[in-house]
Amino acid sequence: MPKLYLYAACISASFTILLTAAAAQDAALLKQAQEIFQPLSEDLASAGSDNARERIELGRSLFFDPRLTIDANMSCSSCHQPAFYGTDALPRAIGVKQRPHPRNAPTVLNTGALQIVHWRGDRESLEDQVAKAVTSPITSGQPDEKAITDRLCVSGYASSLFAAAFPNEPRPMTIQNIANAISAYERTLLTPSPFDAYLAGNQEALSPAARAGLATFINTGCVACHNGAGVGGAMYQKFGVVEDYWKVTGSDPIDKGRAEVTKDPADLYVFRVASLRNVAMTPPYFHDGSVATLPDAVKVMARVQLGVNLSDADTGDIVVFLKSLTGELPANFATAPVLPSGAVVARFPQGL
């Protein structure tokens, strides 16, 4: 064999070895990812009810209906806007009558995949969250159940909508059923993403850069908290394990987190680990929206949680990976329902 051919054969063999090594690495990464994360499952959307369809449709209408709130000018969708992937682009939400909310509005997308509700875990379930929101002074302003159901009657919500959703109840128009319906709707708001296709075995669903970012995300230690179907949302963690968070984020005021709920000093500065699904679409970041961009948020996390000063390159890779967690907006969220068209408050004409 002439020297040249031999040389070429060697290069080819090295190439094959390199390629095989890369393929093995890719396969190992996928296997590792499949152990850490779970794809979104349609099962999460189940309302667990014989009248799921009717409940979901009722819940969708209620979610978009400002007539639920005291001045009839804010709905769930005011702070959880489709245009911002279920958030409001604000550091902290602004409630009814311009009342400030103490924390950032988390997205309603994929809430069915989360085990903990709210930043401080002070809600027992999604149903509990909605029920409390519907009478909260900040998010609703309505004083009691009667004020809300009276408004729904005037607004043209025929009791038949509630009757269809809750057929076995003699008086179905209650806060509890409003909560049941809106929760049933919210559970349908799943956004499967390229990362889910990857977890299902399609390696090409992620670009090489995104896979590099995934490897960095795993190896840096982010997955200690950001794991499971929500890529977060399943556990509590102190914000600022290594360094006080507010010294880096500039947060003001300093939120004591879950300690204010449990009264346990061990819960000082503890919050729910945020789900990272659609995180690229939902700035600003953290419980108080104190950080504006995703690269900065990634760096803050690495530094205050893990004591790692991430390079710009590693940060960039992780951001590319995080963008693979963006799914399409569900059609029943992107498109507003046509609501019963009754007016809220109006004087009646005289003498007709």
Added chain:
Amino acid sequence: MPKLYLYAACISASFTILLTAAAAQDAALLKQAQEIFQPLSEDLASAGSDNARERIELGRSLFFDPRLTIDANMSCSSCHQPAFYGTDALPRAIGVKQRPHPRNAPTVLNTGALQIVHWRGDRESLEDQVAKAVTSPITSGQPDEKAITDRLCVSGYASSLFAAAFPNEPRPMTIQNIANAISAYERTLLTPSPFDAYLAGNQEALSPAARAGLATFINTGCVACHNGAGVGGAMYQKFGVVEDYWKVTGSDPIDKGRAEVTKDPADLYVFRVASLRNVAMTPPYFHDGSVATLPDAVKVMARVQLGVNLSDADTGDIVVFLKSLTGELPANFATAPVLPSGAVVARFPQGL
């Protein structure tokens, strides 16, 4: 011929005469309607620009973007909600910082078919309306152009979006171009309805009840003002020709209408004639939302404008006709755009 057959033949002949008479009446009604009204034309949606598509898309994003306003919590779509056919179901709109608007929010649907902008005609064009809304203390609260364009820059509106829509301008991000883009978008929001199909010659597009209502609508005199492509929106008229409007609607305060704009006593209590397109979907009614239901609004109009006390039956017929003016929501209105995801206001992390 036996008597029985002769009898049957007579009945049949009478029937034919009756049917022919009914058909002639139907044809006459259609002809009359075609003289009074015009169907919506796609020409109305024209933005009159070489970059119409880019302008419309930019305008759609801006329309739904709360970052245009002072606290970044209200957008055009807050008072012109898809879920309420471009209105807010309130008597009078509530603006930024909970500031009350003096009048009812009219729908943005089919505004391209209207010749007069705003209740009192105090805007020269749709462009003028948007430009003033973008800096109004009630609808925006932003002090000047710089505050608005700075916010759009921070919000991730790449100047390329503006550059694509206004390619011949060195500095395209201006209030005037925001107004041009939003107006271009609003002009596309046409809702052809069964009545348009009827005007095009398809009599079956209206039910017999709706046609009876149309005849009553014409014969009662409503069409003196409610005519043309907008079924209104083309002229001014005093509200309360026969009787002071507030004595019937209970309006408080009493709005002097266009007289406050022109300073002409002849314009006292004069308003733009409302377009009746989608009127069934947009209660409450009149410039101050003082009347809650469509049948009541029809009766008020007949009484104070025409001196007619409409029967419940005639009112019901007219309402059936008015429902034929409801079209489908345009897809680019019903479905929210995904907005550039930049956060509005956030402190920057320290020392990264």
